[in-house]
Amino acid sequence: MNKPETTNNEFNVVGTTPIRPDGLDKVTGRAVFADDFHLPNMLHGKILRSPHAHARIKSIDASAAAALPGVRAVVTGADFPVIEHKLINQGAAGMINIGELADNCMAKGKVFYDGHALAAVAADNPHVAEEAVKLIKVDYELLPPVMDVRSAMAEDAPVIHENLQPGAFIVPAEKFLPNAGRTQFGNGDTEQGFAEADLILEREYTAETIHQGYIESHVTTVNWDSNDYVTVWTATQGQFGLRDHLADVIQVPIGNINVIPLEIGGGFGGKERIYIDPVAAMLSKKTGCPVKVAMRRDEVFRATGPSSGTYIKLKFGVKKDGALVAADLHLAYEAGAYAGGPIFLGILSSTSRYNIPHIRINGFDVIVNKPTMRPYRAPGAPQALFAVEQMIDELATELDMDPIDFRMKNLAKTGDRLVPGFPLAPIDTVNLMETVKAHPHYNAPLDGLNRGRGLAYSLWFNLGETSSARIQVNLDGSVTLTTASPDLSGTRISLAMQAAEALGIAVEQVSPAVCDTQSIGFAIPSVGSRTTYGTGAVVCEVAEEILGQMRARAALLWEIDTGQVAVERGIFSNTADPEQTLSFNQLAGRMFETGGPISYHKTGNPQSFIPGIAAHLVDIEVDPDTGKVDILRYTIFQDVGKAVHPDYVEGQMQGAAVQGIGMALNEEYFYDDEGHLKNASLLDYRLPTTLDIPMIETVILESPNPAHPFGVRGCGEISIAPPPAAIANAIYDAVGVRINSMPMAPHKVCAAINAKKIAAAAAA
Amino acid sequence: MGNKSHITATINGEARDFLCEPRQSLLEVLRDVLYLTGTKEGCNDGNCGACSVIVDGVLLDACCMLAVETEGSSIETIEGLAKEGELHPLQSAFLEETGMQCGICTPGFLMSAKALLDKNPSPNEQQVRHWLAGNLCRCTGYDKLVRSVMKAADTLAEA
Numbered sequence A: 001m002n003k004p005e006t007t008n009n010e011f012n013v014v015g016t017t018p019i020r021p022d023g024l025d026k027v028t029g030r031a032v033f034a035d036d037f038h039l040p041n042m043l044h045g046k047i048l049r050s051p052h053a054h055a056r057i058k059s060i061d062a063s064a065a066a067a068l069p070g071v072r073a074v075v076t077g078a079d080f081p082v083i084e085h086k087l088i089n090q091g092a093a094g095m096i097n098i099g100e101l102a103d104n105c106m107a108k109g110k111v112f113y114d115g116h117a118l119a120a121v122a123a124d125n126p127h128v129a130e131e132a133v134k135l136i137k138v139d140y141e142l143l144p145p146v147m148d149v150r151s152a153m154a155e156d157a158p159v160i161h162e163n164l165q166p167g168a169f170i171v172p173a174e175k176f177l178p179n180a181g182r183t184q185f186g187n188g189d190t191e192q193g194f195a196e197a198d199l200i201l202e203r204e205y206t207a208e209t210i211h212q213g214y215i216e217s218h219v220t221t222v223n224w225d226s227n228d229y230v231t232v233w234t235a236t237q238g239q240f241g242l243r244d245h246l247a248d249v250i251q252v253p254i255g256n257i258n259v260i261p262l263e264i265g266g267g268f269g270g271k272e273r274i275y276i277d278p279v280a281a282m283l284s285k286k287t288g289c290p291v292k293v294a295m296r297r298d299e300v301f302r303a304t305g306p307s308s309g310t311y312i313k314l315k316f317g318v319k320k321d322g323a324l325v326a327a328d329l330h331l332a333y334e335a336g337a338y339a340g341g342p343i344f345l346g347i348l349s350s351t352s353r354y355n356i357p358h359i360r361i362n363g364f365d366v367i368v369n370k371p372t373m374r375p376y377r378a379p380g381a382p383q384a385l386f387a388v389e390q391m392i393d394e395l396a397t398e399l400d401m402d403p404i405d406f407r408m409k410n411l412a413k414t415g416d417r418l419v420p421g422f423p424l425a426p427i428d429t430v431n432l433m434e435t436v437k438a439h440p441h442y443n444a445p446l447d448g449l450n451r452g453r454g455l456a457y458s459l460w461f462n463l464g465e466t467s468s469a470r471i472q473v474n475l476d477g478s479v480t481l482t483t484a485s486p487d488l489s490g491t492r493i494s495l496a497m498q499a500a501e502a503l504g505i506a507v508e509q510v511s512p513a514v515c516d517t518q519s520i521g522f523a524i525p526s527v528g529s530r531t532t533y534g535t536g537a538v539v540c541e542v543a544e545e546i547l548g549q550m551r552a553r554a555a556l557l558w559e560i561d562t563g564q565v566a567v568e569r570g571i572f573s574n575t576a577d578p579e580q581t582l583s584f585n586q587l588a589g590r591m592f593e594t595g596g597p598i599s600y601h602k603t604g605n606p607q608s609f610i611p612g613i614a615a616h617l618v619d620i621e622v623d624p625d626t627g628k629v630d631i632l633r634y635t636i637f638q639d640v641g642k643a644v645h646p647d648y649v650e651g652q653m654q655g656a657a658v659q660g661i662g663m664a665l666n667e668e669y670f671y672d673d674e675g676h677l678k679n680a681s682l683l684d685y686r687l688p689t690t691l692d693i694p695m696i697e698t699v700i701l702e703s704p705n706p707a708h709p710f711g712v713r714g715c716g717e718i719s720i721a722p723p724p725a726a727i728a729n730a731i732y733d734a735v736g737v738r739i740n741s742m743p744m745a746p747h748k749v750c751a752a753i754n755a756k757k758i759a760a761a762a763a764a
Numbered sequence B: 001m002g003n004k005s006h007i008t009a010t011i012n013g014e015a016r017d018f019l020c021e022p023r024q025s026l027l028e029v030l031r032d033v034l035y036l037t038g039t040k041e042g043c044n045d046g047n048c049g050a051c052s053v054i055v056d057g058v059l060l061d062a063c064c065m066l067a068v069e070t071e072g073s074s075i076e077t078i079e080g081l082a083k084e085g086e087l088h089p090l091q092s093a094f095l096e097e098t099g100m101q102c103g104i105c106t107p108g109f110l111m112s113a114k115a116l117l118d119k120n121p122s123p124n125e126q127q128v129r130h131w132l133a134g135n136l137c138r139c140t141g142y143d144k145l146v147r148s149v150m151k152a153a154d155t156l157a158e159a
């Protein structure tokens, strides 16, 4: 039933759809997620959070809380080490300001957003802890809040950080304004480019702050023992990043910390930073007991790492024949309380899919009194595409060109130089466009009033960076595969499949597991669509080494040179005497006669910036009276290189698209003028439900990635980016109005339709 | 802690008793007193369905019911869905049709879907979507979830 089709079958395991090994415990309720973990003698921590968006902490009086029966400890910023604020380079893990990270977990002196932590209590149970938190008295001096990028960049804006340190997200920004850093890229001469243009359009777009919305909130249990060894049991996208950051914040040696990743209930980029772990650690240190801290849902909204609200200004110039000649982009992204938001990826994703000879991009990382923005699946891309893909659609419409022909005319192809200066790695962008154009959905008539069709196209870069994997061959021929990459969505099976493929054995023979930081080498978190691709590439290298070791074992038994041993689909043979063979299992069974256990561990660095591409096609219907938009039909075309487990690939495409649809139509943070978040619940921050979404059709394309032995590219993120633009273009097609503000909530669509009617009446 | 009530209820067909404070929800008691952690918490305020359980045949959010209200009732949780080691067709369908990614919403969807199939063994897509609208999943985009439920209904019809 509904098994996705893929294009090539040269593999035995890759491209099939086995059942994931961790699935059984997830359908029976036995899987242990972060909040399912208990220890004897465990206390419960709760956090006091600022009700103000911007204030100086004049004093904290926790005496009543400490006196409440059942309370074991209270901590405030004063209990935490003082850490210098400066950007440090952590290699593959990026640049980070540990001082700010520490202050984000527990405020010292000032609070910068509604929800900023400033004290915490450990008690015998969560109810007592919560009561105690309410007894803590704080004296604040209120400061003016700054709640959006334009007011933060205005000339008379209140200064949020007296001494702003520009942040970094992959590349560092330079300080530009008291509340903003800047990153610039460009090519050619935009003045000359615009002079050559036959048509120039200038537009502005805005987007509101949004949240990843994972269903499992943040929960951690920390035990600080008498030897200053600290053990953490939590759900994280990156146990090593958590460990290293925690060590810096609580000032213990990295080697003293072990982070044990439990099952993780969604992350989407939002669970790669620490928030509550240092708090639980300090409470554990003070009480001598393990401490669990679980965020309530409202705390998740107020105090984790949502995705940036934006203000984007575009000026694009095009020739009559449809060739883009010049573009000037001003991208202002919220950083939130501390610098280092996703602006660089906004820049990178904004226009890299097109060849534009003269281009200038100014990106701004803007401090506002909201929580510190963190990655959300293809960070920065949906907001950038909402602007640029609408601009592209508008230009095509003005020139009376088919939207695919227009994109084809300007399409970046393998080897073309991209704005940041590097060439596009091999990928078949033309095939994607031609596939869309030939697809029945593109050519189906769309009848009916207020219905429209929209298209958007995205190019995104998947990470390789650092991953670790170990393979142990066991005496019975079973294989233990361990990696350092947390499994958010089924990557244990996609990695086990790659190991099985490379070793020439059945996937059922491979038991995959995710390890704690003491049991495996370093890896950066499961982010950037990198687990199946990047960790997979390392798994394949390890498997090759294992086969090498096993060939040497066979050579020993047969008393020949290793070079004379061939291996094909798990059968080792003597090239000089093809009758002489040993199966994988037979050879494993003889490991102790041939030198002992067979195992290999590797930390590798697969290539980064592997392109992925996707085009989304959507049919919608607008209710002209209410402004509500309904999705009628939705098709995703995505090039994944090679689909390892096509069902899960399809699941990634569909899940990402639905998050994009939520962002397009419903989701936003509502702050009042004082900077209080007014919709910190799953009722008022409305995620899409089953009723909002139809079945999502998928077309999987496979142009191989030369940086991976099976051609895998990674597939997790990109499909969140096109939906807002595709839907905006469909709204224009349906009712002739352009909605330049995201989400395209009913009231905005309604207002635009009414304004159009009034303008038409006035003109008549 | 002198204000605890002694409650007797049937949980997954077994007679159980427990002590709870009046302010403790059924969800808290299931998870933190009885260690039946298969029932998940996503919001603790009735908006995500991760804590879906069936009490006396009625599907409800365990976070919105006080444990003291369950005296004498029969409670079904995810831990009781498989019978004698045999998966319920819903559980098999979720595995075969990849009706989950991270799996945190899965127990809630399974209990919700079970309540639906108990009432209406052959729902159409619209009925499935309508019934499951109280359960949030952030990973799957719902496509494979809905297909899993429809497949389980088919399996049950064949049995």
Ligand code: FES
Pocket: B040, B041, B042, B043, B044, B045, B046, B047, B048, B049, B050, B051, B052, B061, B062, B063, B064
């Ligand atoms: S936890 Fe009960 S509805 Fe969300």
Ligand code: FES
Pocket: A215, A265, A266, B100, B101, B102, B103, B104, B105, B106, B136, B137, B138, B139, B140
């Ligand atoms: S599978 Fe992750 S929330 Fe549903």
